[in-house]
Amino acid sequence: MKPAVLTGDHYITGDVACAEGAIAAGCLFFGAYPITPATEIAEHMAERLPDIGGTFIQMEDEIAAIASILGAAWTGVKSMTATSGPGFSLMMENLGLAVCTETPCVIVNVQRTGPSTGLPTQTGQGDMMQARWGSHGDYELIALAPSSPQDCFYQTIRAFNLSEKYRVPVLIMADEIVGHMSEKVVIPEADQIHLISRPKPTGRKDRFRLYEPGPNGVAPMPAIGEGYNIHVTGLTHDERGYPAMTVEAQETMMARIKGKIRNNLEDIIEIENYLMDDADIVIVSYGISVRTGLAAVDQARKMGYKAGLLRLVTVWPFPEELIRDIAGRVKGFITVEINLGQIHYEVERCSGGKAPAYLVGHAGGKIIHPDKVIERIQEKFGAL
Amino acid sequence: MTTNPKKLAKQPEHPLDDLIRTERIPHIWCPGCGIGTVFSSCLSAIKATGIPYNQFTMVSGIGCSARAAGYIKLDSFHTTHGRAIPFASGIKMAKPELKVIVFSGDGDLFAIGGNHFIHAARRNMDLTVICVNNLTYGMTGGQCAATTPNKAKSTTTPLGNPDAPFNLPLLAYAAGASYVARWTILHTRDLTTAINEAIVRKGFSFIEVLSPCPINYGRRNKEKPLDTLKLYQDRTIIKNGADPARADIDFEKGVVIGKFIDIDRSTCDDRYSELHRPCSDD
Amino acid sequence: MAFWRVPLDAQEIQVIKGVVCIIDDRCKGCGYCIEFCPKDILKFSDKFNRKGYHPPVVTKLDECVNCHYCEIICPEFAIYSVEITPAAVQK
Numbered sequence: 001m002k003p004a005v006l007t008g009d010h011y012i013t014g015d016v017a018c019a020e021g022a023i024a025a026g027c028l029f030f031g032a033y034p035i036t037p038a039t040e041i042a043e044h045m046a047e048r049l050p051d052i053g054g055t056f057i058q059m060e061d062e063i064a065a066i067a068s069i070l071g072a073a074w075t076g077v078k079s080m081t082a083t084s085g086p087g088f089s090l091m092m093e094n095l096g097l098a099v100c101t102e103t104p105c106v107i108v109n110v111q112r113t114g115p116s117t118g119l120p121t122q123t124g125q126g127d128m129m130q131a132r133w134g135s136h137g138d139y140e141l142i143a144l145a146p147s148s149p150q151d152c153f154y155q156t157i158r159a160f161n162l163s164e165k166y167r168v169p170v171l172i173m174a175d176e177i178v179g180h181m182s183e184k185v186v187i188p189e190a191d192q193i194h195l196i197s198r199p200k201p202t203g204r205k206d207r208f209r210l211y212e213p214g215p216n217g218v219a220p221m222p223a224i225g226e227g228y229n230i231h232v233t234g235l236t237h238d239e240r241g242y243p244a245m246t247v248e249a250q251e252t253m254m255a256r257i258k259g260k261i262r263n264n265l266e267d268i269i270e271i272e273n274y275l276m277d278d279a280d281i282v283i284v285s286y287g288i289s290v291r292t293g294l295a296a297v298d299q300a301r302k303m304g305y306k307a308g309l310l311r312l313v314t315v316w317p318f319p320e321e322l323i324r325d326i327a328g329r330v331k332g333f334i335t336v337e338i339n340l341g342q343i344h345y346e347v348e349r350c351s352g353g354k355a356p357a358y359l360v361g362h363a364g365g366k367i368i369h370p371d372k373v374i375e376r377i378q379e380k381f382g383a384l
Numbered sequence: 385m386t387t388n389p390k391k392l393a394k395q396p397e398h399p400l401d402d403l404i405r406t407e408r409i410p411h412i413w414c415p416g417c418g419i420g421t422v423f424s425s426c427l428s429a430i431k432a433t434g435i436p437y438n439q440f441t442m443v444s445g446i447g448c449s450a451r452a453a454g455y456i457k458l459d460s461f462h463t464t465h466g467r468a469i470p471f472a473s474g475i476k477m478a479k480p481e482l483k484v485i486v487f488s489g490d491g492d493l494f495a496i497g498g499n500h501f502i503h504a505a506r507r508n509m510d511l512t513v514i515c516v517n518n519l520t521y522g523m524t525g526g527q528c529a530a531t532t533p534n535k536a537k538s539t540t541t542p543l544g545n546p547d548a549p550f551n552l553p554l555l556a557y558a559a560g561a562s563y564v565a566r567w568t569i570l571h572t573r574d575l576t577t578a579i580n581e582a583i584v585r586k587g588f589s590f591i592e593v594l595s596p597c598p599i600n601y602g603r604r605n606k607e608k609p610l611d612t613l614k615l616y617q618d619r620t621i622i623k624n625g626a627d628p629a630r631a632d633i634d635f636e637k638g639v640v641i642g643k644f645i646d647i648d649r650s651t652c653d654d655r656y657s658e659l660h661r662p663c664s665d666d
Numbered sequence: 667m668a669f670w671r672v673p674l675d676a677q678e679i680q681v682i683k684g685v686v687c688i689i690d691d692r693c694k695g696c697g698y699c700i701e702f703c704p705k706d707i708l709k710f711s712d713k714f715n716r717k718g719y720h721p722p723v724v725t726k727l728d729e730c731v732n733c734h735y736c737e738i739i740c741p742e743f744a745i746y747s748v749e750i751t752p753a754a755v756q757k
Contacts, residue, residue, distance in 0.1 A: 031474060064473070069474060071472060071476075071478070072478035079474070093464050097463060224475060231405070
């Protein structure tokens with residue numbers, strides 16, 4: 001067998017880095033359906049997985065792809081799928097199943113421009129709200145946004161860790177540019193990579209209850225064949241996992257599903273700051289748009305603006321508290337994203353009127369030029 | 385000779401109670417519904433294989449039949465509508481030593497899940513797929529299904545179904561299934577034998593079971609549950625090895641039942657290991 | 667039946683005897699066991715079970731041949747038969 005972790009310096013695309021991150025995280029099952037611009041992840045996994053004892057399967061559509069990784073997850077392996085816009089839409093129903101049954105898995109969305117078939121080969125960040133609310137019903141999940149191939153590697157590992165720790169589907173909201181550009185990616189030694197595995201039950205099998213939460217609100221998860229005789233259903237269920245068609249059961253189940261995320265926000269939310277200490281103009285961005293933001297901040301500083309960048313590494317759950325805090329002491333927010341306003345509205349909501357929030361957006365197809373941000377700064381905060 | 389009994393000293397448990405979540409019985413299925421019989425037959429077949437119970441898992445989709453997964457005392461999964469087969473395929477490919485049984489209805493497996501069915505059959509995914517065919521959508525109240533006979537009445541075809549139904553054994557065979565059988569709930573022993581054979585053999589096995597839905601199909605088509613069973617008794621022809629092309633369901637001319645296909649073909653997981661994991665000593 | 671030939675060794679064949687067990691509260695009264703019992707020894711009882719159905723009752727206690735058909739056709743896990751061994755019988 002070949003080693004799972006390809007320690008060393010590589011010059012690879014974000015898609016390939018994402019696949020290598022998954023393998024380094026211990027992913028042994030990948031089910032997918034080809035779609036631009038995420039296909040390269042599947043191709044790389046198809047080549048790599050059998051070598052390390054894993055399984056790749058190309059399913060008949062994205063619905064089947066996500067269903068297969070959920071099934072695989074219950075056999076005890078870490079599993080992943082990768083897709084883009086239209087495929088992501090098809091996955092929404094079973095994303096809800098993953099949330100409801102608390103099945104750990106990682107779903108990569110290498111975003112392209114929509115709606116519909118849109119611009120398949122060009123970038124976009126228009127699926128951010130779909131990531132949060134795309135499946136029906138109320139729920140919580142985790143979404144991370146890598147902004148470089150190196151980041152793809154690390155965020156994929158982190159996605160698996162969070163997914164295993166909280167038994168929740170974790171979305172990697174990459175985009176076409178991050179997925180397709182090649183950069184230097186450093187893969188560390190295997191023993192330098194911190195991995196987390198799902199909590200396993202330890203008590204008596206006959207007293208086991210499938211959804212009895214542990215100390216951090218997460219229930220231990222057995223695998224098929226371990227003798228726990230589990231029943232897993234997408235119906236509202238009680239702690240035994242049995243369907244329970246009552247308002248009380250729904251409340252209890254939702255409290256657990258939301259609680260395990262809401263009560264661990266500090267662990268889940270990751271933010272990167274650039275020149276934020278004295279900033280009074282805050283540029284909020286994520287994914288590829290972080291690069292626009294960084295260039296704009298540097299340029300704005302040169303011009304004399306006290307600009308800073310807030311990079312959302314974790315986009316969902318949204319850092320509501322942080323935005324609320326900052327809003328009290330800054331002149332305003334500018335959200336840079338390749339859509340016509342999605343995360344911008346979250347920033348606006350959380351700033352609660354204490355600071356104005358502006359959008360530098362684009363309908364999709366290309367990265368936003370930093371000049372657009374500078375123009376907006378000058379327009380809203382006065383020329384210097 | 386044994387003496388005639390008045391009563392047993394102590395009533396023993398039902399022989400299948402060790403495989404049922406008895407605390408959830410009685411189940412939700414209506415009086416006269418045949419799903420319970422198919423389910424019971426499936427449990428008997430599991431028992432008869434002698435394979436340890438923890439090597440089995442049952443996956444179902446959505447619908448009346450799909451509720452079976454909630455009553456079996458084994459690792460069981462009640463997934464989303466139509467998606468039982470890809471979910472089960474994930475389980476099978478991740479852990480090939482498991483015996484994976486998909487237990488669901490005709491609406492779930494052949495309308496919303498039809499694409500998954502043919503692809504799993506094409507790959508010869510090592511699954512045992514049991515389809516309770518009651519000719520309708522029972523859970524939602526008797527709408528027209530992909531299996532509802534032409535001219536039959538349903539809530540969405542109040543004047544009769546204008547469409548032709550699927551011939552399920554033919555579809556399974558054409559897609560590449562390696563075991564195809566059809567029985568009715570009245571042919572319970574043959575059904576149990578078939579499920580047993582399907583579990584033990586490798587490959588994609590498909591068993592269609594005709595089963596009455598007295599409340600939502602029978603009532604609208606003037607068939608009492610016992611009438612349906614009489615049809616199964618009088619208007620079926622057992623013909624093992626019959627051509628699946630002649631297996632369309634028409635009780636006027638008689639319905640062919642039996643074991644249609646039983647062929648050996650390498651399975652998806654076997655071929656994957658063979659092609660992608662050649663002896664790995666490098 | 668009148669035209670069936672009687673086997674020469676009919677006297678020597680030991681017919682297995684069974685006893686029918688019924689879990690009344692599981693029954694939903696579909697009547698399949700009653701209709702398809704080859705020995706025709708079941709009928710609907712007059713009593714109601716907890717859910718309001720009439721479960722079956724055995725009419726001819728000594729005629730069950732333990733064929734299990736009621737058990738396998740029953741959709742409710744409500745009826746089954748066990749073979750009689752003298753030890754299991756309460757006199």
